[in-house]
Amino acid sequence: MQVRERGNITAGILLMLCLFFSEAAFGEVHSPAIRHITVHSEDDTSFRSENNLFTEMTAFDKSVDTVSVPDKRALLSGEQNKKAAEPALRKSGKHEIEDLNPSAGEEVSLFMALTLDVTVPGGGHFYTGDYYWGITFCALKLLGVYSVYYFYQEWQFRRSLYNSSKRANEEMDPSHDLEFEDPEGGHKTVEEFRREYDAAAQRITFAILATLAVYTTSAILVYFKVKRINEKVIPTFPLQVNSTIIPDTREDILSMGYTRRF
């Protein structure tokens, strides 16, 4: 959408809201069911009567008509309002007001999304259609789980070395600190094996914490994603905008309308 169009729409919305709440000053109730709202210049000198305005507009483009905003009471009556609005709708031509059906999305199950997210790496994100995060968290979770497994194995290995060396030192020569052959090369005392055992315990702790953080972050993102999707499930209706430029009078007329069904 172009910036200019966005600006026009925003201005139109604000103006629409102002007009809606001060209809006595600008508008005129044509019928109990329908209020006609027109947008015109604030300059009184250039103001024309409603009929003249529409006459001119009609002269320019006979198919353009005002935008009718149905009254709430009229909405409840259903068909009556629809029939009353139909002539206005039918008269529109070039800048058409489309009678679109409300659009609604499909709800996403939060339970299913979270369950998939926990059980399948990246499952929750794939389920909600977010493939980038799905791939990312799939990779991170696989890495996290494997790192926990790897560091757990290493921790067990270091623990076995420490226990074995400690036992051997006590049995062989309790008064001396013996140096034992490290399977990875070199020689180490019991104290050095203990330090490596502690370091391995630290590493597995960090690996577990990091993996938990990844899972938690993924679950939180999935949760908010599902919430956003389900919020958008509420039927929405388009905003109708008409913009007409009358070169003769050098006027740019913007008219807007919306329909809200509930």
Place this chain on the structure above:
Amino acid sequence: MSMRLFVNEKRDSAKRGEKLLLFCCCFLLALSACGINEPVEEDYFNDIDRVKGREKPFPAPVIDDITATYDTEDNVYIIEIDFSSTQTIDPDTGTNEYLRYYLYYSFDDPAGFADEKDYYEETRLLGYIDESQFETSEKKIMLTAEVLNRRVYFWITAMDDGRESDHSNVDFIDI
């Protein structure tokens, strides 16, 4: 134009996700290439071949005598520690050729040590001398000390390539 930009962003995002996945797979492969060591058995190190130095030097050294001579010129004591009767050898080689003798000291009586390991603390190590430095069968250590007006205790151990023998008898001198 804006729609095209949105599509490009999605494409870039997917590419970034693929790159991250590729990086993680490579990292996993590297991790697995490091190898995972299996835990060892409880008596894994109960094998003399896995101990540095294997058998410790035996028997322990013996201090025969400690004498102190006062040097009036330098105002120091010259202490001589004689342990010539030491018969310590390395059981692995059967000789004392590569032995190293460590000299320890203490101002407190070692008999009061709480732990046997206190005899071998590095803070009490004065110095060492190799067996190869002795030209004759006499084994003597000479050292100088200032006038301390207190008792000093000495003992000696023998070290091969990794194992230290038991400590010798403790002797003392007043300087």
